[in-house]
Amino acid sequence: MTQDNLVEQLTVAHNQLAKHATNVHKFGGSSLASTQCIERVVDIIRQHCQLNDIIVVSANGKTTDALFAIFQCAIEQSPELEEKITQLENMQSELINSLLNAASAARLQSYLTEDIKQMKAWLSDQPETHHADILAFGELWSARLLSSVLNERVCPAIFMDARDFLVIDNEQEYNVDYSVSRPGFEAKLHANHLTVVTGYICRDSQSVTRTLGRNGSDYSATIMAAISHANQVTLWTDVDGIYSADPRFVPQSRKLHRLPNGVAKELGRLGNPVLHANTLKPLADGKTHLHVASSFDPSVPGTEIGRFGQLAKQELSVTYLNDLILAQSQSFIGDLGREAGETFAALCADETQGLIVIRQEQQKAVSQWLAAHDTEVAFTPVSILATVGHKVTRQGNVKAKFKRTLRHQKVLAVVDAWSGHSVIAILSEPCSVELLNNVHHDMTKDAKHIGLVVAGLGNIGVKFLEMLPKQLARIPALENLHLVGLMTSKKALINTDGIDASHALSLFEQHAVSFDKALLSSWLKSHPYDELIVVDITPSEKFSQLYLEFFKEGIHVICANKWAASAPTPKYNELLAEAKANNSQWLGSTTVGAGLPINYAIQDLLKSGDQICEISGIFSGTLSWLFETYDGSVPFSTLLLDALEQGITEPDPREDLSGRDVQRKLLILARAAGFELSLEDVERQDLVPNELQAMTTEEFLANASQIDDFFATQLNEAKTSQACIRYIARFNVKDGKIKAKVSLECLSKNDAFATITPCDNIFQIRSLWYQENPLIIRGPGAGRDVTAGGLHSDLVTVCQNLANKQAVVKIKGLE
The missing domain is CATH 3.30.2130.10 (VC0802-like)
Incomplete structure (x- = not known):
């Protein structure tokens, strides 16, 4: 993108947001320490700044330390003085020449030469008088360099020496004279320019150079916010937020995603290594939010400081x-x-x-x-x-x-x-x-906050929410769980301070708003919780396609939705790899068998060292009811329409009769058992005749009697053999060859699958340990209560696992 194009875009954005408050961005010394660091800062400015924003800078890297050392050498008349000055000048020259074109570099090099000459003059004659002036060179050089780089590569930018307008009373209280400082700043502004301002330095009422103390650039940034009435201040630093203890010494410290103003001020007063005592003074009115973020990893959400609700x-x-x-x-x-x-x-x-x-x-x-x-x-x-x-x-x-x-x-x-x-x-x-x-x-130890988002508010979703308040009250693992999001296909209610679980549905009805994928994605990338769990109770393939994005953000997923777990093999493997790479948990116990522990049993056998060679059973509560009930006394279509009226079948019963649901469930269990196969590898018998498959639902129901002869024939043939018909899923491995099939079978009445309670599921597992006498699990395979209960079981499991999860604190340069 050319500079002209970018300027045009920024100008359009500015005009569209004419009433949008200015934002202040401050970059610390470690963020500007090298050519690579400055390149990173330029990228951040491209992505996060708009025209008329203010950028406050510290001295590059260890420049201030070097100036302190030079001053001390002058006081002590050390022979190392000239060498240290040369080293500092060379370091600044290297930055200039590596970042700017020849003409701009020559211009800044001439300024640097004059500054070094002035510094030597001050150092040779009463250096104590010019102590602050000497220290000020660090910020002066940093701001001058960054504004030049921005002008070359990004957009129009001006450089301001804060001493030209920022006035304080003294170097003890550091109180700002806003009556002088604000108009002085406004007089120097250029419309539709980025403004790069020196941090750390200012002047007193006698125009003597003063500093704002070590780490005073943060204070400079919040002063600039007060002067410009900024909406937000972002401190781009070398850590990605404020932690519950100094992360250099406490590896288990937690990032505090949101801090009330008063708490942040107290932390700064008591020695927090990122916040400093004076930083929050100019933000006392609470109208400006302070954001601490990492310039080394700008995509990671940092810490917000401002006015928040009870959870924060x-x-x-x-x-x-x-x-x-x-x-x-x-x-x-x-x-x-x-x-x-x-x-x-x-x-x-x-x-x-x-x-x-x-x-x-x-x-x-x-x-x-x-x-x-x-x-x-x-x-x-x-x-x-x-x-x-x-x-x-x-x-x-x-x-x-x-x-x-x-x-x-x-x-x-x-x-x-x-x-x-x-x-x-x-x-x-x-x-x-x-x-x-x-x-x-x-x-x-009990302070980890876990956010819960529930997607899907149908029968099972409603039951899940009805159960949630009691679960939160009686299950210790859920002590720090907060319901923060509710979603349907069209609306969402997101509240970062928590949604009262006892009134979740009524609150959704009152306050839910339309949302889209982009809005959801934006919120999920900046959510203020230690962990986030999404419970997917939708039947939506489209929603399941968001799992990859969830896992990339380290979000955990609990699902009753079968689409992702039965996705094509490359996509499924990609989801598993992404979840593993980001320590995201993905549980789907209710994708098969509702609340029955079939997934748990398979996982437990594998963890224990067993090898599964066969999984079979009746996996559909609907088909279980139909074939346990069908005895030929009434036509099969009459029974099917009765089941539809009772809500046992899908609104279109062909979804059940097609066997697709059973096919997906068998694939899910086979994959859970450690085998790699796709949906196409599972042979499926469709019980709907070809001539009925293309009809609308209403047409099919009107012509349902056309299926009666087929089922009557199957039943009569079974009866002649003292047998019965059941829709069976079978997966087995023999000599390394996999065979998977779902179909209508004729079974002996002594078969384990022959007699179960209508609507029940039954699962049979053969393994090294369960060979002659297979493991059998049976019980309700559908229903809102058992499915909601199974989802809650997964929720407790995830929260228990997260309680033992150790946070990894990344520190780039905090000293």
């Missing part, structure tokens, strides 16, 4: 900080204690016990503050360990559990945070990785 508020996480100071004084009791806590932004405080916890560098300032009150103070080295969650201080059960997990530790105090979003233990010893893992496990 149930999340818990554990965080810690070492190397802190506990300050205890009489002056910290009562109102003065609260004042001290606010003055020093204490990590935790208890004005009843007269204590605050501060960072080590604050110890001198606290001593001086107390000296003014002529009060003694005791300082003790401590660490803190906190459980963080929405209004967690009001949850007595959570606080009690937290205290129990720490009963063998040296805990000096357990304090409720003033925000109400954390309970903090003050420890006399550093928090170890082992302790962090143990507490995280105890506090979050």
